Amino acid sequence: xxxxxxVAKKAGVSIGTVSRVLNQSGYASEKARKxxxxxxxxxxxxxxxxxxxxxxKQSNIVAIIVPDISSAFFAQLxxxxxxxxxxxxxxxxxxxxxxxxxxEKEYLEMLNRNLVDGILTxxxxxxxxxxxxxxxxxxSFDTVFVPGQxxxxxxxxxxxxxxxxxxxxxxxxxxxxQFRDQEATEHFPFMDRHEVFEETMQKAxxxxxxxxxxxxxxxxxxxxxxxxxxxxxxxDVDGVFGxxxxxxxxxxxxxxxxxxxxxxIRFVAYDGTNLRDMIFPTLTCIRQPxxxxxxxxxxxxxxxxxxxxxxxKEIVLPVELIQGMSTMTxxxxxxxxxxx
Amino acid sequence: xxxxxxVAKKAGVSIGTVSRVLNQSGYASEKARKxxxxxxxxxxxxxxxxxxxxxxKQSNIVAIIVPDISSAFFAQLxxxxxxxxxxxxxxxxxxxxxxxxxxEKEYLEMLNRNLVDGILTxxxxxxxxxxxxxxxxxxSFDTVFVPGQxxxxxxxxxxxxxxxxxxxxxxxxxxxxQFRDQEATEHFPFMDRHEVFEETMQKAxxxxxxxxxxxxxxxxxxxxxxxxxxxxxxxDVDGVFGxxxxxxxxxxxxxxxxxxxxxxIRFVAYDGTNLRDMIFPTLTCIRQPxxxxxxxxxxxxxxxxxxxxxxxKEIVLPVELIQGMSTMTxxxxxxxxxxx
Numbered sequence: 001x002x003x004x005x006x007v008a009k010k011a012g013v014s015i016g017t018v019s020r021v022l023n024q025s026g027y028a029s030e031k032a033r034k035x036x037x038x039x040x041x042x043x044x045x046x047x048x049x050x051x052x053x054x055x056x057k058q059s060n061i062v063a064i065i066v067p068d069i070s071s072a073f074f075a076q077l078x079x080x081x082x083x084x085x086x087x088x089x090x091x092x093x094x095x096x097x098x099x100x101x102x103x104e105k106e107y108l109e110m111l112n113r114n115l116v117d118g119i120l121t122x123x124x125x126x127x128x129x130x131x132x133x134x135x136x137x138x139x140s141f142d143t144v145f146v147p148g149q150x151x152x153x154x155x156x157x158x159x160x161x162x163x164x165x166x167x168x169x170x171x172x173x174x175x176x177x178q179f180r181d182q183e184a185t186e187h188f189p190f191m192d193r194h195e196v197f198e199e200t201m202q203k204a205x206x207x208x209x210x211x212x213x214x215x216x217x218x219x220x221x222x223x224x225x226x227x228x229x230x231x232x233x234x235x236d237v238d239g240v241f242g243x244x245x246x247x248x249x250x251x252x253x254x255x256x257x258x259x260x261x262x263x264x265i266r267f268v269a270y271d272g273t274n275l276r277d278m279i280f281p282t283l284t285c286i287r288q289p290x291x292x293x294x295x296x297x298x299x300x301x302x303x304x305x306x307x308x309x310x311x312x313k314e315i316v317l318p319v320e321l322i323q324g325m326s327t328m329t330x331x332x333x334x335x336x337x338x339x340x
Numbered sequence: 341x342x343x344x345x346x347v348a349k350k351a352g353v354s355i356g357t358v359s360r361v362l363n364q365s366g367y368a369s370e371k372a373r374k375x376x377x378x379x380x381x382x383x384x385x386x387x388x389x390x391x392x393x394x395x396x397k398q399s400n401i402v403a404i405i406v407p408d409i410s411s412a413f414f415a416q417l418x419x420x421x422x423x424x425x426x427x428x429x430x431x432x433x434x435x436x437x438x439x440x441x442x443x444e445k446e447y448l449e450m451l452n453r454n455l456v457d458g459i460l461t462x463x464x465x466x467x468x469x470x471x472x473x474x475x476x477x478x479x480s481f482d483t484v485f486v487p488g489q490x491x492x493x494x495x496x497x498x499x500x501x502x503x504x505x506x507x508x509x510x511x512x513x514x515x516x517x518q519f520r521d522q523e524a525t526e527h528f529p530f531m532d533r534h535e536v537f538e539e540t541m542q543k544a545x546x547x548x549x550x551x552x553x554x555x556x557x558x559x560x561x562x563x564x565x566x567x568x569x570x571x572x573x574x575x576d577v578d579g580v581f582g583x584x585x586x587x588x589x590x591x592x593x594x595x596x597x598x599x600x601x602x603x604x605i606r607f608v609a610y611d612g613t614n615l616r617d618m619i620f621p622t623l624t625c626i627r628q629p630x631x632x633x634x635x636x637x638x639x640x641x642x643x644x645x646x647x648x649x650x651x652x653k654e655i656v657l658p659v660e661l662i663q664g665m666s667t668m669t670x671x672x673x674x675x676x677x678x679x680x
Binding site for chain 1: 345348423432443564589598617618622
């Protein structure tokens, strides 16, 4: 396949002249223009997008950085982002950091060198200070926020923590535990739910244990081991609050142990990914609006890339409690199953 | 940020001369070389990878085309591919086709224009004929196969279908149904399991119903509706064979209806994604070696990209049956739960 160099050689002009002719920018003599056009025809040269992007300093590529795309929340988020970006004419590059912050740095470098036009990030390995070095459009989901530079799309996690706590109180739980993010580097919005949850419980006089979960660890094996250890330490717990995957593993473990859900132990799952729709007993969850989050993130990023005015602020979307069997009273459960 | 044009302008030479100096390829006079080097220093010009890639005709990007990345099988496959590619110095671009074959065509075009160095595909919208037009390295997971051009990495689906059938026969199922892919365009390896499953059942004198599933449809809502309709049509079925997500939805539905698993109805799930590890009762599955599939696909693609000799053949990896509660006899179930 002929390249721009071949065209330049055949036309007897410089690469710069070829690019000026092909991009209709800058001066080229009428004679040079004709020679280039003839060479293009003879060589059946196809305008190369890499070359064109180089001149325009844009790649039409957006990178999405996630901790682990095989985790349901991130898989769903990326799926929607990819569709939205594609419809706007952008390709999607993905990067699993698996907790490795050098990955994030590398992508910020790529942004600085115009290899990607923008970055959507939902990781939390590199600190905000690192992100400040970004020399291009970055939008964060729920993590870094640099007013005037990096907008953040988040949800109302405080409300989420409160809704979960009230649901356990409504059905009379007396000893609950919550799985909690370790604040290894900075405080991020999604951690807000933990504080509100604990406070609400304490105000109602209900004991709340905090179980700290490792950063950037989404392996099922880790969840299984954690659940086994925690349950042997707190066998009398009657309410558990955590992310979808953790709660699902916990439910599975106690069912194996012969416990009844919701009679013996109740659960509220945080996130409301598609995992929630696969489980029986059906699961009460605090649902994050994943699709709306993704759409808003892409919208703000594209506005930044395309040079529209963007207020680099925090955008907060609502959460909702979806009722399932896992927090029903015995009567509610009976009615629910009768209705099916 | 200074570009190659700025360097050329400051040095008073052509862009071609700058690129020859920077890439140490082709002729440039000693005088020009010095001028370029001085301009690079003064402008603090950073070699632009887009420009370098353009000259080398490589992008260091590999595209992965999947039907739907939010589906667990593809999320896990892409996750492993991304890690393997990253370790080899490649970035990963993803594309959800959602059944839209124009997406696949677009990526094949990108390959032809050196915008991506290679393609891993596991979609089945575009026919094999379309893939034959690819002018660069393509490796397929379980779909297209063009001997001498596009190698295919697959698993022994025939064995998978046989193992599933024998498991239902072992526990005495009398009326089973399997969810089956529609052969809309071509026959692909993963469909082999359906034929072997049905044949094995028929030989043993057990009735096997075939339920045809829509192409490229992975939405939970579709699965839920399908399961409801199928179960109302076959309320006396005692064994169900299908992909992980379909089986998990089916199990959830019959549990809501008050059926006991495995006493009243038994299940074998095909794929063995991480969903399998979240479900109770634990699930018998035919596990595809997703990690090994991904690694082998990336290995073969990189060999092709890097010009090593690759025999463009079909590589078949083994499957295995993982026993869960969903096909246990009553005695096996009792022993299993005692052991927990």
